[in-house]
Amino acid sequence: MADYDQSQQRLTVKLVYYGPALSGKTTNLLRLHDLLHPQLRGELMSLETRNDRTLFFDLLPLGFRTPSGLVVRLKLFTVPGQVQHDSTRKAVLSRADGVVFVADSQVTQRINNGESFENLAANAARVGLAFENLPLVVQFNKRDLRDIVPESEIRETWSETPWPVVLACAARGDGVRETFTALLHHAYEALDGEFALASRHGAERSLFVGAVLDGAGGSPVGAAPCGASTLRVR
Amino acid sequence: MTIMANPTIDSVDRDWSLQELLPRGELARLRQALEGVFNGGFRVFSAGGEPLLEAGAGCHDWPGVELGSDLEPLGYLQADAPAGVLQGVAGLLNLLLQTARRYQTAADLHHAAMQDDYETLQAKHIALQASEERYRALAADLEQRVCEQVRTIDQRQRQLYQTEKLAAVGQLAAGVAHEINNPIGFIRSNLSSAARYLAELNSAQAEGPQRATEELSELLPDFSELVRESQDGVERVATIVGDLREFSRVDRGSEEVVDVNQLVRTVCTMTGPQIGEDIVLEQDLAPLPPLRCEPGHLSQALCNLVLNAAQAVGASGRIVVRTAAAGNEVRVAVADDGCGIEGAVLPRIFEPFFTTREVGQGVGLGLTVCNDVVRALGGRIEVASVPGDGSIFTLHLPATTG
Numbered sequence: 001m002a003d004y005d006q007s008q009q010r011l012t013v014k015l016v017y018y019g020p021a022l023s024g025k026t027t028n029l030l031r032l033h034d035l036l037h038p039q040l041r042g043e044l045m046s047l048e049t050r051n052d053r054t055l056f057f058d059l060l061p062l063g064f065r066t067p068s069g070l071v072v073r074l075k076l077f078t079v080p081g082q083v084q085h086d087s088t089r090k091a092v093l094s095r096a097d098g099v100v101f102v103a104d105s106q107v108t109q110r111i112n113n114g115e116s117f118e119n120l121a122a123n124a125a126r127v128g129l130a131f132e133n134l135p136l137v138v139q140f141n142k143r144d145l146r147d148i149v150p151e152s153e154i155r156e157t158w159s160e161t162p163w164p165v166v167l168a169c170a171a172r173g174d175g176v177r178e179t180f181t182a183l184l185h186h187a188y189e190a191l192d193g194e195f196a197l198a199s200r201h202g203a204e205r206s207l208f209v210g211a212v213l214d215g216a217g218g219s220p221v222g223a224a225p226c227g228a229s230t231l232r233v234r
Numbered sequence: 235m236t237i238m239a240n241p242t243i244d245s246v247d248r249d250w251s252l253q254e255l256l257p258r259g260e261l262a263r264l265r266q267a268l269e270g271v272f273n274g275g276f277r278v279f280s281a282g283g284e285p286l287l288e289a290g291a292g293c294h295d296w297p298g299v300e301l302g303s304d305l306e307p308l309g310y311l312q313a314d315a316p317a318g319v320l321q322g323v324a325g326l327l328n329l330l331l332q333t334a335r336r337y338q339t340a341a342d343l344h345h346a347a348m349q350d351d352y353e354t355l356q357a358k359h360i361a362l363q364a365s366e367e368r369y370r371a372l373a374a375d376l377e378q379r380v381c382e383q384v385r386t387i388d389q390r391q392r393q394l395y396q397t398e399k400l401a402a403v404g405q406l407a408a409g410v411a412h413e414i415n416n417p418i419g420f421i422r423s424n425l426s427s428a429a430r431y432l433a434e435l436n437s438a439q440a441e442g443p444q445r446a447t448e449e450l451s452e453l454l455p456d457f458s459e460l461v462r463e464s465q466d467g468v469e470r471v472a473t474i475v476g477d478l479r480e481f482s483r484v485d486r487g488s489e490e491v492v493d494v495n496q497l498v499r500t501v502c503t504m505t506g507p508q509i510g511e512d513i514v515l516e517q518d519l520a521p522l523p524p525l526r527c528e529p530g531h532l533s534q535a536l537c538n539l540v541l542n543a544a545q546a547v548g549a550s551g552r553i554v555v556r557t558a559a560a561g562n563e564v565r566v567a568v569a570d571d572g573c574g575i576e577g578a579v580l581p582r583i584f585e586p587f588f589t590t591r592e593v594g595q596g597v598g599l600g601l602t603v604c605n606d607v608v609r610a611l612g613g614r615i616e617v618a619s620v621p622g623d624g625s626i627f628t629l630h631l632p633a634t635t636g
Contacts, residue, residue: 003247012247014247040305041305042303042304042305043303043304043332045332045335045336045339047336047339047340055340056339056340056343056344057246057343059339061304061305062305063305063306073305075247077246085347087346087347087348087350087351087354088343088347090347090350091246091343091346091347091350092246092343094246095247220305221305221306
């Protein structure tokens with residue numbers, strides 16, 4: 001659930017990368033961090049164990065300012081994929097405005113994908129999110145590996161569902177931007193419905209998506225701080 | 235739409251202020267460190283303009299840098315120092331802030347996850363308690379139902395015992411009737427002979443004393459014999475009636491000190507007529523100590539054993555009832571040379587309603603009753619059987635002491 005602070009003209013949106021262990025959620029954020037304009041993003045904060053597994057979450061903050069002056073901040077989280085970290089996943093998923101489900105394309109990971117997806121649905125219900133209304137994009141990652149589920153099969157399986165499917169190889173950066181773009185389009189609908197982004201803040205869908213990805217139409221958040229008017233910032 | 239059960243979960247999303255990330259206890263050390271770098275004075279203040287650390291005066295002209303590595307600055311550092319030094323120190327401070335932020339976020343999330351796990355456990359605990367409660371109730375209910383069932387079965391069994399007993403009494407009555415009928419037959423015949431003799435005497439007397447004396451001396455031996463025979467018969471009837479009375483004390487339900495040999499004799503008398511003519515029923519009785527028991531019950535048990543033996547031997551055979559005293563024990567053994575009991579069947583013979591006989595030949599309570607009676611007396615039954623050769627049932631009964 002996005003957080004709108006009217007006095008500060010600030011909208012904070014939470015997007016979560018969910019999925020089984022080692023499916024490439026953190027890699028998605030790393031690549032996205034590299035893809036985006038430095039002025040539009042903050043530093044990627046990782047909380048990981050020594051063996052590079054996400055212990056709590058990763059956080060990548062993004063943001064832009066709309067023509068009306070509204071600061072839109074997007075916080076991108078990953079969850080720990082290991083089954084035993086369910087409470088952490090629940091806490092991170094809480095109040096999410098959109099979810100990317102990162103599945104592992106390898107044939108051997110089928111069951112893990114299914115279980116994790118069911119876990120997503122169950123946890124969404126537990127934290128009070130209506131799963132059927134939740135903006136969701138499914139990414140099939142690791143397309144560069146051998147012994148993967150063929151694309152035709154993926155398309156057929158997911159064609160019945162309302163969720164867009166993106167094929168990716170996050171390690172090479174393929175499909176990362178497409179996945180995120182698809183989620184932005186999805187999430188925009190819900191946000192516009194609630195906060196009148198287009199009518200009140202002059203942020204049409206194309207501007208919104210473009211501003212997040214390329215800074216087009218928006219401006220960087222970096223603002224003059226109050227009480228520091230005499231500061232010469234270098 | 236959002237349910238926030240636990241406010242600490244919010245902390246995953248929250249923004250940290252510079253004040254929160256610079257721990258109060260470390261501020262003094264931080265100031266010391268910064269003083270060492272910036273001889274001319276410095277100033278650290280939050281994004282909101284609130285000063286946190288200050289040294290020196292005239293800060294308004296000092297150059298400044300942003301602190302924090304997020305989109306928006308967390309605060310600012312101003313110092314009377316060259317830009318390179320300022321940037322370097324800001325970089326170090328940012329490292330400090332980032333580490334503090336990671337630590338605090340992780341700590342909060344850990345707390346939230348633990349809290350959530352704890353609440354889940356508690357919910358499970360409560361659910362388990364509820365289910366345990368249900369099982370308890372069910373168990374109590376089951377116990378009550380079992381008790382009711384046991385009562386019902388008990389009642390049915392008692393009814394069946396009664397039926398069985400009545401059947402035994404019926405059988406007995408038939409045998410006894412036959413036994414009594416016999417003496418009554420010849421007593422009746424003797425009495426009619428006596429009446430005829432009296433009539434003959436009467437008519438002889440009418441012919442004169444001489445004739446009467448002749449007639450009397452002729453009839454007298456026969457008459458005496460006739461009376462003696464009738465007395466014998468009456469005696470037999472009396473014995474049977476006595477035994478019957480003994481046997482009918484089944485329901486009197488009072489304990490007496492009895493001579494088991496006497497009970498054996500009675501039982502043999504009573505069952506004798508019921509068993510086949512070609513079956514020899516022998517008694518081998520040794521002197522016994524007195525035994526306190528309900529005689530009716532013990533009689534019934536012995537009777538059942540004898541009848542059982544009779545059924546085992548079939549048309550002809552031999553049954554021996556043997557008594558013996560051994561230590562503080564009275565032993566009564568009923569041995570037969572009948573068909574014996576198959577090994578597979580042996581463990582079950584005392585079970586209620588277990589019978590190897592055909593329908594109509596008893597419901598299978600004979601040995602059960604027998605076993606119950608013996609156990610009520612604190613004794614036990616031993617069975618030795620060889621299929622085809624016969625069986626021996628031995629009752630071990632504790633003798634009355636004192």
